[in-house]
Amino acid sequence: MKKDLTKMRDLTKAEIRDILYLADEMKAELKSGKEHHVLKGKTLAMIFQKASTRTRVSFEVGMYQLGGHALYLSANDLQMGRGEPIEDTARTLSRYVDGIMIRTFAQEEVENLALYSSVPVINGLTDYAHPCQVLADLMTIRERKGKLDGVNLSYIGDGNNMCNSLIVGCLTCGMNVSVAVPEGYDPHPAVLDFAKDYPQAFKLLRKPPEAVKDADVVVTDVWASMGQEAEAQARKEAFAGYQINKELMSAAKNDAIVLHCLPAKRGQEITADIFEAHAETIFTEAENRLHAQKAVLTLLMK
Numbered sequence: 345m346k347k348d349l350t351k352m353r354d355l356t357k358a359e360i361r362d363i364l365y366l367a368d369e370m371k372a373e374l375k376s377g378k379e380h381h382v383l384k385g386k387t388l389a390m391i392f393q394k395a396s397t398r399t400r401v402s403f404e405v406g407m408y409q410l411g412g413h414a415l416y417l418s419a420n421d422l423q424m425g426r427g428e429p430i431e432d433t434a435r436t437l438s439r440y441v442d443g444i445m446i447r448t449f450a451q452e453e454v455e456n457l458a459l460y461s462s463v464p465v466i467n468g469l470t471d472y473a474h475p476c477q478v479l480a481d482l483m484t485i486r487e488r489k490g491k492l493d494g495v496n497l498s499y500i501g502d503g504n505n506m507c508n509s510l511i512v513g514c515l516t517c518g519m520n521v522s523v524a525v526p527e528g529y530d531p532h533p534a535v536l537d538f539a540k541d542y543p544q545a546f547k548l549l550r551k552p553p554e555a556v557k558d559a560d561v562v563v564t565d566v567w568a569s570m571g572q573e574a575e576a577q578a579r580k581e582a583f584a585g586y587q588i589n590k591e592l593m594s595a596a597k598n599d600a601i602v603l604h605c606l607p608a609k610r611g612q613e614i615t616a617d618i619f620e621a622h623a624e625t626i627f628t629e630a631e632n633r634l635h636a637q638k639a640v641l642t643l644l645m646k
Contacts, residue, residue, distance in 0.1 A: 437461070
């Protein structure tokens with residue numbers, strides 16, 4: 345692997361495979377009670393400029409299970425919150441810790457942090473990318489479907505960070521991806537440019553039933569992400585018809601699974617009955633954040 349994980353495009357198919365195999369191994373070891381303190385004495389700085397449940401807990405618990413220590417740093421805890429350049433934060437933290445995870449808004453902040461840091465930097469989420477979540481998604485899909493190559497994934501909703509990272513990650517792994525988003529909410533242009541290399545495997549559509557046809561996996565996300573609260577009503581209107589419900593799922597394969605990165609707004613992007621019918625898979629997906637991230641931490645920091 346490269347020194348950092350800033351976005352899914354940092355990873356090759358072989359590197360994703362290595363992460364998933366190690367994640368599977370660590371998950372099995374954890375279930376059997378076997379310890380794997382491969383990062384004993386190591387410290388991870390965790391910078392949070394966005395609120396979090398799964399990212400904070402999974403990284404903090406993951407570092408503990410690996411024998412290391414995680415240090416939680418909110419924007420108010422750092423001089424970044426008072427205008428210190430991120431390159432200075434990177435060079436300072438690099439003298440104290442063995443790795444940095446950041447959850448923030450701008451992708452540029454993660455890229456600059458990685459550029460100036462001498463220790464590995466991991467993107468815990470930006471408005472552009474969510475690589476750690478997609479690694480957990482790929483792990484879950486492989487657990488449920490037994491493979492990634494040739495699996496049909498459909499994403500319905502906003503062309504946001506999840507959509508961007510799913511497109512890149514799934515196409516890299518040999519999957520077929522169909523995305524249905526309203527006009528004006530397309531995935532990032534750089535991601536669509538990447539997808540041009542996979543003309544037979546990628547489709548950008550406007551009608552959810554077309555995207556879901558013959559899907560093995562159906563994925564959605566909230567219509568208004570953090571920082572978009574002022575757009576919530578406009579987005580609710582724009583995404584009418586882009587809900588994962590019983591009628592839409594009838595177009596997918598009978599054994600299709602549903603994934604959601606959480607938190608979910610039942611009654612908006614997904615109905616309560618569909619969510620609950622697939623809750624075991626969705627919360628396994630959430631659990632797999634822990635295992636996938638432990639694999640990333642190990643490969644970058646060991």
